[in-house]
Amino acid sequence: MRLPQFTYHSPDTLEGVLALLDEHRDNAGVLAGGTDLLVRMKHRLAGPKVLVSLKHLDSLSYIKEMSGMLCIGAKTPIIDVIRSDRVKQQAPALVQACERIGAVSIQHYRGTIGGNILQDNRCIHYNQSQLHRSGRQPCHKDGGKICYARDEADRCNSTCQSDGATALMAMDAHLVLNSTRGEHRVALDGFYTTDGIHPFDMQPDELLTKIDIPVVPGAVSAYQRLSYRSAIDYPIVCAGIRLVPDQKDAGCIGSARIVVGAMSRSPLFLAKVSQSLAGVRFDDNTAFDRAGKDAMNAAATFAAHNAGADLAFRQAMVEKMVGRALEQAAAQVSMKIAR
Amino acid sequence: MQTIDITLTVNDHQQIIPVKPNDTLLEVVRDYLDLTGSKEGCGEGVCGSCTVILDGHPVRACLTLALEANGSAVTTVEGLADGDTLTLLQQSFIDHGAVQCGFCTPGMLMSAKALLDEDSSPDRQKIRQALSGNICRCTGYAKIVDAVEHAARPEPGCPDCHTKETGGDHD
Incomplete structure (x- = not known):
């Protein structure tokens, strides 16, 4: 399968990249690992006239801790995140999520954490070859007026299937975006539009440069995902959880963040269900089961036929993924206390 | 379309190869270097039949731009055996x-x-x-x-x- 034609730039500096993005804006595409962009280009779903490669920007590949934040450069390869002891300790859910991205030995070396967050929304009816799509009317995301994922929908019902974004949103991560206009910091849970066609609230001249994860003392996190195969496939349901112990009673949850992924146009931070866990004991599995059910009910309304699996099954699995992730996160607390 | 010269060390032989921006590493090794051992199956990173080793790591050659591999060392399946002696x-x-x-x-x-x-x-x-x-x-x-x-x-x-x-x- 040939790639469409484009001109290629690989600037040596961040300023050089930003200047090119400013000059070419919507015509530019940012190439990091290429495991998402190049596939979409081969399918003729994306056709940037100018590719701006981050090949020489090694300064965007790092993992460090600074002023209460775990900071990860956007160009950090997935494998570096998986192998980082710092991330394992401070953000275990992110390691669990990254281990599940693509295939162990392959996408991990090319794919980057920034690219995983910014992978375009997907839909089983949209992410198909040009030949496949040519057999019928284009859908909303493909420039038409039909949605194959949900009957008579007047807008796109694609889904965000990023493992990394779901785990990072649970850990209340922030993104740092740079452009020639300056730097801009945004919370990941406020980074999404509700538009499946253009899912990110980001300008075409902006580049994702850094991910900040707050380091909260005593916090535990976990990530669970369901997919057809353990490798290569995208999640059809996933859940990221972070639990912070109560300051007065370490056996109780002080605050929780429950995020359900792969069900909607963005990962869903379920604020109400999360709040209901405040004050619950870490060994209260009944409360976790109830939270799983509540999460399922909250997420179910967003579900559309966009990932192949039976809709009722995916909805039911939200409960399981959330429940399992909660139990797994809570188990880390008892392990910490035992130590 | 204009070509750009890249330096690629393929199976221990350094070569200068003119490539187009939209050539993938797989197209270069198969079509330009005639190393047809690496296969194109799906062409979109799913099947793994195009896997080559790029600077020590396995990557999908079908999803790696030839230009991105400039200056790198590539090992294809042809680089394994020593003449007729298999590894x-x-x-x-x-x-x-x-x-x-x-x-x-x-x-x-x-x-x-x-x-x-x-x-x-x-x-x-x-x-x-x-x-x-x-x-x-x-x-x-x-x-x-x-x-x-x-x-x-x-x-x-x-x-x-x-x-x-x-x-x-x-x-």
Whole structure:
């Protein structure tokens, strides 16, 4: 399968990249690992006239801790995140999520954490070859007026299937975006539009440069995902959880963040269900089961036929993924206390 | 379309190759260098049959721009054997019946080589994980995992491992 034609730039500096993005804006595409962009280009779903490669920007590949934040450069390869002891300790859910991205030995070396967050929304009816799509009317995301994922929908019902974004949103991560206009910091849970066609609230001249994860003392996190195969496939349901112990009673949850992924146009931070866990004991599995059910009910309304699996099954699995992730996160607390 | 010269060390031979911006590494090794061992299966990063080793790591050649590989060292399946002498890993694939139609084999070999270069004695689980990005429609994977395992740790008493030593007949 040939790639469409484009001109290629690989600037040596961040300023050089930003200047090119400013000059070419919507015509530019940012190439990091290429495991998402190049596939979409081969399918003729994306056709940037100018590719701006981050090949020489090694300064965007790092993992460090600074002023209460775990900071990860956007160009950090997935494998570096998986192998980082710092991330394992401070953000275990992110390691669990990254281990599940693509295939162990392959996408991990090319794919980057920034690219995983910014992978375009997907839909089983949209992410198909040009030949496949040519057999019928284009859908909303493909420039038409039909949605194959949900009957008579007047807008796109694609889904965000990023493992990394779901785990990072649970850990209340922030993104740092740079452009020639300056730097801009945004919370990941406020980074999404509700538009499946253009899912990110980001300008075409902006580049994702850094991910900040707050380091909260005593916090535990976990990530669970369901997919057809353990490798290569995208999640059809996933859940990221972070639990912070109560300051007065370490056996109780002080605050929780429950995020359900792969069900909607963005990962869903379920604020109400999360709040209901405040004050619950870490060994209260009944409360976790109830939270799983509540999460399922909250997420179910967003579900559309966009990932192949039976809709009722995916909805039911939200409960399981959330429940399992909660139990797994809570188990880390008892392990910490035992130590 | 204008071409750009890149320097690529392919199987230990440094070469200067004119490429178009939209050439993938796979197209360069197959179509320009005639190294047709690496296969294009899906062309979109799913099947793994185009796997090559780029600067020590296994990557999908179909999803790597040739320009991005500029200055790198690439090992393709042709770079494994020394003339007619196969590597232990390749011989093990033959001995253990890990090759049926053979289309996935170059990718399997490169993923397995990358694993063995990093960990000379991986357990079965680690082998399965390392090969999880490579799809085979014939073998059911068991024999491929056997082949990699026995290449890492030839097992005394394994009738297949001994074929070469005893010069035994397969039938």
